[in-house]
Amino acid sequence: MTTLALYSNKGGVGKTAAAVNLSYLAAQGGMRTLLVDLDPQSAATFYFRVKPKLKRAARDFEGGKSLEAGIKATDYENLDLLPADFQLRNLDMAFAERKRSHKQLDLALRRFRKEFDLIVLDCPPTINILAENIFATADHLVVPIIPTTLSVRTYEQLLAHLGEKWLAGGRVLGYFSMVDARRALPRQVMADLREQHSGILDTSIPYLSAVEQMGLYREPVPAHAPDSPAARAYRALWEEIRGDVSGLG
Numbered sequence: 265m266t267t268l269a270l271y272s273n274k275g276g277v278g279k280t281a282a283a284v285n286l287s288y289l290a291a292q293g294g295m296r297t298l299l300v301d302l303d304p305q306s307a308a309t310f311y312f313r314v315k316p317k318l319k320r321a322a323r324d325f326e327g328g329k330s331l332e333a334g335i336k337a338t339d340y341e342n343l344d345l346l347p348a349d350f351q352l353r354n355l356d357m358a359f360a361e362r363k364r365s366h367k368q369l370d371l372a373l374r375r376f377r378k379e380f381d382l383i384v385l386d387c388p389p390t391i392n393i394l395a396e397n398i399f400a401t402a403d404h405l406v407v408p409i410i411p412t413t414l415s416v417r418t419y420e421q422l423l424a425h426l427g428e429k430w431l432a433g434g435r436v437l438g439y440f441s442m443v444d445a446r447r448a449l450p451r452q453v454m455a456d457l458r459e460q461h462s463g464i465l466d467t468s469i470p471y472l473s474a475v476e477q478m479g480l481y482r483e484p485v486p487a488h489a490p491d492s493p494a495a496r497a498y499r500a501l502w503e504e505i506r507g508d509v510s511g512l513g
Contacts (some may be wrong), residue, residue: 265377266511268384269402274418275389277408278441280307281475281485283386285498286406286505288484291343295381295512298335300373301348302355302398303388309347312338313482325355325372332375340487344380356394369397382512391425399426404509408441408469409457411450416457423461431463437508439501440468465508467501470494 270283280303287299301308309315314336325331336345359368373383387398399405405426409419419438423431430436438461440454445468458464469475474485474494481488486495506512 265380266382266509267373267401267403268382268505268509269387269398269405270385270408271387271395271398271402271405272407272409272418273389273391273395273422274415277389277410277415278469278475279389279408280311280386281478282406282408282441282469282498282501283384284308284311284478285484285486286502287343287382287384288340288486289499289502290382290384290506290512291340292486295342296379297343297382297384298346298376298380299343299384299386300346301386302394303348303386304353304355305388306348308386309345309349311478311482311484312345314338314345314347325358325369331372356390356392359393359397365393366396366400369394370401373401399430402435404435404437404505405430406505407436407438409438409464410442411440411453411457413453416453419457434463434508436463437465437505438463439465442471443468444471465501465504467497467504469497469501 270279272279283299287297291297299308334346336347338345359365376383385398385402407419407422409415423436426436444450454468470493472492472494474489474492477488478485485492485498489495
């Protein structure tokens with residue numbers, strides 16, 4: 265089983281859209297997939313038409329039967345969801361009160377490793393004890409980067425924080441998100457970052473209305489607009505990730 269975390273320490277970069285679409289594509293390809301919504305805004309939960317409400321034990325990721333009972337089926341074969349609600353804003357504090365505080369998420373999700381082929385974490389933009397739990401749990405971080413100065417800056421801050429152990433193992437997969445390729449500045453930013461860092465994937469996700477319409481249709485892009493350029497981009501991104509990550513091929 266493989267765990268992918270859609271993570272960035274900057275908000276508004278397309279993490280949830282990618283988590284939803286990649287999970288859907290993995291499931292469509294036959295992988296038993298669990299999407300774990302860790303964001304108290306519960307956008308991934310909303311996209312899959314699931315009520316954002318968890319019992320306290322599941323909300324605090326205490327494991328056991330309560331967490332397992334919190335898993336909901338989606339409308340799509342092979343794809344289940346562990347939903348979020350607004351009370352997840354206190355999850356870092358719940359973890360901090362326990363022994364081995366940075367391993368709590370990993371311990372909670374271990375029980376699902378035989379049941380699923382892939383776990384996808386939709387992560388909030390945070391760099392606290394919850395982030396350390398995400399780093400301890402994920403096999404790979406998939407990091408969206410908007411081709412702007414500030415987004416590139418936060419990506420480089422993340423790389424510096426993670427250190428050589430993560431980078432040497434190829435465990436950080438960056439990709440460009442919300443790209444307006446008509447403009448010269450984003451093209452230059454993308455070229456410069458690819459020259460400086462080897463961990464940037466070839467596929468980028470364009471800034472298109474089909475992605476924004478996920479909130480209107482409450483479906484992944486390949487479900488509501490299967491022939492759109494955005495759907496093709498997410499398929500290409502999934503194929504590239506699957507080719508780069510051991511166990512997904």
